[in-house]
Amino acid sequence: MESALPEGSAPGEPPSNQLRLIGAHMPSSGGLSSCLLSGREIGCTAVQLFTGNPRQWSHPPLAEEEIRAFQNAREETALPFLCAHDSYLINLAAPDADVLDRSRNAFRGELERAHALGIPWVVTHMGAHLERGEEEAVARLIESLVRILEETDAAGCTAGIALETTAGQGTGLGWRFEQLGAVLKGVDHQQRIGVCMDTCHIFAAGYDLRTEDAWENTLKEFDAQVGLSALRIIHANDSKKGLGSRVDRHEHIGKGEIGLKPFARLVRDARLQHVPVVVETPDAHTMHQVNVALLQRLAAGGTGVFVEVELCGHFSEAGPLLQMELPENTSLQQLAEILEQKDARLAGLSACCQFAVNHEFAERGTLLCEGDRVAALPPSSGG
Amino acid sequence: MASAEIVDTPLNRDALEARIAPDEHGAVCVFIGQVRNHSRGKQVASLEYRAYMPLAEKQLLRVAEDAEKRWGCQVALWHRLGIMKPGDASVAVAVSAPHRAEAFEACRYCIDTLKALVPIWKRETCPDGTWWIEGEEAFPASEER
Numbered sequence: 001m002e003s004a005l006p007e008g009s010a011p012g013e014p015p016s017n018q019l020r021l022i023g024a025h026m027p028s029s030g031g032l033s034s035c036l037l038s039g040r041e042i043g044c045t046a047v048q049l050f051t052g053n054p055r056q057w058s059h060p061p062l063a064e065e066e067i068r069a070f071q072n073a074r075e076e077t078a079l080p081f082l083c084a085h086d087s088y089l090i091n092l093a094a095p096d097a098d099v100l101d102r103s104r105n106a107f108r109g110e111l112e113r114a115h116a117l118g119i120p121w122v123v124t125h126m127g128a129h130l131e132r133g134e135e136e137a138v139a140r141l142i143e144s145l146v147r148i149l150e151e152t153d154a155a156g157c158t159a160g161i162a163l164e165t166t167a168g169q170g171t172g173l174g175w176r177f178e179q180l181g182a183v184l185k186g187v188d189h190q191q192r193i194g195v196c197m198d199t200c201h202i203f204a205a206g207y208d209l210r211t212e213d214a215w216e217n218t219l220k221e222f223d224a225q226v227g228l229s230a231l232r233i234i235h236a237n238d239s240k241k242g243l244g245s246r247v248d249r250h251e252h253i254g255k256g257e258i259g260l261k262p263f264a265r266l267v268r269d270a271r272l273q274h275v276p277v278v279v280e281t282p283d284a285h286t287m288h289q290v291n292v293a294l295l296q297r298l299a300a301g302g303t304g305v306f307v308e309v310e311l312c313g314h315f316s317e318a319g320p321l322l323q324m325e326l327p328e329n330t331s332l333q334q335l336a337e338i339l340e341q342k343d344a345r346l347a348g349l350s351a352c353c354q355f356a357v358n359h360e361f362a363e364r365g366t367l368l369c370e371g372d373r374v375a376a377l378p379p380s381s382g383g
Numbered sequence: 384m385a386s387a388e389i390v391d392t393p394l395n396r397d398a399l400e401a402r403i404a405p406d407e408h409g410a411v412c413v414f415i416g417q418v419r420n421h422s423r424g425k426q427v428a429s430l431e432y433r434a435y436m437p438l439a440e441k442q443l444l445r446v447a448e449d450a451e452k453r454w455g456c457q458v459a460l461w462h463r464l465g466i467m468k469p470g471d472a473s474v475a476v477a478v479s480a481p482h483r484a485e486a487f488e489a490c491r492y493c494i495d496t497l498k499a500l501v502p503i504w505k506r507e508t509c510p511d512g513t514w515w516i517e518g519e520e521a522f523p524a525s526e527e528r
Binding site: 310313316317352356359360361373377379380381382383 | 416437439497518
């Protein structure tokens with residue numbers, strides 16, 4: 001149906017330009033080039049990928065054909081922005097000499113693979129101190145980064161390192177902005193080192209983004225401690241856990257503790273306009289498309305939520321499946337009223353129907369979220 | 384274990400009853416609902432059942448599980464979708480229990496409850512056209528899509 005939203009629903013906000021890069025971390029089950037093709041297919045203008053198995057230490061060098069296929073896919077898809085995410089095993093601050101050595105080698109491999117593929121940035125977490133002294137760990141991290149940058153500089157590698165803000169889970173480093181700032185300062189290599197801000201992580205680490213003021217404060221703090229100019233990538237993820245929980249659990253955009261509005265603010269913030277946004281939300285195969293489309297719509301000024309409504313029984317005469325854009329915080333009751341006004345054949349729907357949301361019965365007060373699948377169920381007559 | 388299935392093929396009673404009646408049960412009660420040749424004072428040429436599938440099979444299974452819990456019986460429920468002629472079986476309830484009282488009661492409960500709780504709707508084709516039946520009401524339906 002036509003939008004139920006009034007025109008210009010974001011007063012005072014300029015309509016965002018088309019250049020805002022928004023995409024997703026794409027699964028690489030079909031080879032590296034498939035990330036680009038599937039990313040393009042679901043509407044990404046930015047794609048993040050693993051260039052190796054993220055649960056493995058060592059990787060054979062990329063085969064020539066793999067690199068060629070990737071370059072072809074890049075040309076074919078014309079994706080304007082790519083970044084890689086490193087292996088989960090790497091800890092560039094590891095207290096154990098052996099693990100530290102393996103981590104440095106593995107991370108060098110990450111940069112070399114990214115360079116070979118023409119990927120400009122590799123996102124990495126900042127490692128963990130494992131209860132063996134945080135300060136020493138930060139020093140080791142800086143030493144790792146300086147060394148790796150020197151060595152790969154010498155080899156002509158241009159891929160940069162984007163240090164990711166973390167949730168502060170366990171002994172992980174990098175959840176305080178001042179720590180990130182200290183590492184950036186310690187490494188001092190502006191061309192090849194930057195920062196990736198993960199909204200779920202910073203929220204779990206205690207930086208609020210839910211209100212206008214909170215967002216301003218968080219951004220101000222980030223600018224003071226890290227510097228907005230160092231921000232290269234944004235991971236847009238909602239959080240299953242609360243503010244300051246220091247637990248890292250990603251949630252679909254708008255469905256978690258952060259909620260939809262802050263993401264609208266983020267993708268429309270002129271100060272961040274040049275920074276590509278990547279989602280790392282659950283259910284990649286079915287939901288990346290929904291989350292990416294949602295962020296793109298928010299960037300373009302829309303504040304509504306898109307839902308799918310299946311009309312059952314005689315109401316299916318009005319078209320069995322409707323795609324609808326609803327104002328934020330529309331309840332099932334309000335949806336029933338909107339439907340009745342939309343089409344004379346839906347008269348009486350509100351009085352007689354039960355509703356299901358995402359395949360379970362739901363109360364009339366239920367607020368609809370992006371991507372919800374609603375069914376209107378008149379009294380049944382089976383048997 | 385309760386079983387529930389929604390299919391578009393004719394009833395196979397043997398297959399249905401094979402899902403219930405272990406040797407410690409002394410009573411088997413089977414209810415079959417079939418398409419009636421008249422409804423609301425009119426001849427019925429054919430009936431069609433349609434379901435909201437994402438919820439229908441789940442709901443049917445919940446009815447079966449609920450009955451099993453309440454009467455300590457074993458339940459197999461079956462519902463057919465699609466176009467049927469008078470005399471065709473559209474729904475079946477098979478219950479086994481240690482004794483006949485629980486079997487009868489659970490069987491009655493299952494057919495009554497599934498009619499109310501499982502999102503399935505019937506379309507009757509009569510001489511004056513096709514009608515959606517919803518509870519006590521009938522609404523005109525467009526021709527076959």
